[in-house]
Amino acid sequence: MVRRGATVHFDIRHVSGGRTGAVASRALSARSTVLRVPSSQVYSLKSVPAAIHEAARRHDCDAHAVLGLGLALERTNPASILTDWIRLLPLTFANVLWFSERQLQLVNSTFFSYIVQNWYGDLDCMSRTAKEMSPALSRGRKVTSEDLKWALSVVKTRGFAFEGTRESTMLIPLADFLNHHTAASVRTATLAEDALRFVSTRDVMPGD
Numbered sequence: 312m313v314r315r316g317a318t319v320h321f322d323i324r325h326v327s328g329g330r331t332g333a334v335a336s337r338a339l340s341a342r343s344t345v346l347r348v349p350s351s352q353v354y355s356l357k358s359v360p361a362a363i364h365e366a367a368r369r370h371d372c373d374a375h376a377v378l379g380l381g382l383a384l385e386r387t388n389p390a391s392i393l394t395d396w397i398r399l400l401p402l403t404f405a406n407v408l409w410f411s412e413r414q415l416q417l418v419n420s421t422f423f424s425y426i427v428q429n430w431y432g433d434l435d436c437m438s439r440t441a442k443e444m445s446p447a448l449s450r451g452r453k454v455t456s457e458d459l460k461w462a463l464s465v466v467k468t469r470g471f472a473f474e475g476t477r478e479s480t481m482l483i484p485l486a487d488f489l490n491h492h493t494a495a496s497v498r499t500a501t502l503a504e505d506a507l508r509f510v511s512t513r514d515v516m517p518g519d
Contacts (some may be wrong), residue, residue, distance in 0.1 A: 312395065312484060317481055318347035331399075333488040333497075338513040342455070343366055345497050346509040348483050353507060354382065354393060355481035366443045372436040374477040375466050379445075380437050382482065383462035387451040396484035404464040408434060432461055483507055 314320060320343070321333040339345060356374060358362075359381035361409050366426070367377045373408040384390040403409055407418060419429055437459045444454070469487035486509060489497045501511040 312348070312352060315352060315392065316349045317352060317485075318344055320345050323485075323490075324509060331401075331488065333485070335515045335517050335519045338518055339511045341513050342500075342510050343515075344500075344508055345511050345515075346484065346486055346489065347445070347506050348508075349506045350504060352387070353394060353481050353483050354378075356381075356478060360448060360517075362448055363440070364443060366440045367436070369443070370436050370439050372440055373433050375463065375470075375480060376433040376436045376440070378470070378482070379459065379463040379466045380431070380440060380481060382465060383441070383454045383458040384444075384448060385396075386458055386462060387454055389447060389451050393482075393484060399485075399488075400465060400469075403462070404461075404468060406464055406468060407461070408460050430467065434460060437463060461488070507512055 318328065320337055320339060324334045325330060325331050325366055333345075335345075356378055357477045359377055362386070363380050364377060367380060372380075382393075385393045386397055388394075388397050391397070406417065410418065414428060418424060438456060441454055441459060446453075464479065465482070469482065471483055471486065472480040486507070489509060496512050497509050498512050500508045
């Protein structure tokens with residue numbers, strides 16, 4: 312990312328509680344840039360190939376499903392600009408898409424059953440769309456059902472929607488590792504057309 316114009320002032324490490332997150336690699340004063348990601352490295356609906364949009368539209372797929380389809384395709388492409396970030400991401404997630412049948416039954420008996428319906432509805436739409444995708448879209452191996460489940464999990468749990476809509480959801484490499492502590496120390500500073508910038512809210516020491 313840095314080679315392509317990003318500014319990164321932290322390392323990715325395993326932290327307390329079994330989490331993986333950003334740890335400052337240098338001393339930073341309040342309002343200093345922690346991360347700056349050029350818009351060319353941000354993955355949004357605009358990044359998804361037109362052919363996927365067209366196929367997804369035929370199945371009336373949700374914006375998250377479309378973004379997930381694009382990400383699944385990027386995961387199978389060894390030349391993707393997202394490859395380095397993708398390698399840092401979890402292989403599995405603790406959300407409803409990974410629950411056992413018993414766990415799903417329990418959730419479906421509660422108010423939160425709508426989450427199961429929504430997420431599995433998106434996954435089903437992705438699966439139907441993927442079957443129609445031209446092999447020419449793939450620059451690597453074929454997209455599998457596991458890729459689709461993984462990609463939708465990333466979109467649902469690590470995406471940013473600054474406008475508060477599903478259509479505005481975007482994936483910002485490395486930004487999803489910020490603020491893994493209960494006390495946030497980073498905030499969004501700039502949402503410009505050319506880049507997204509995140510700054511520290513307080514003085515941060517190396518290792519924080």
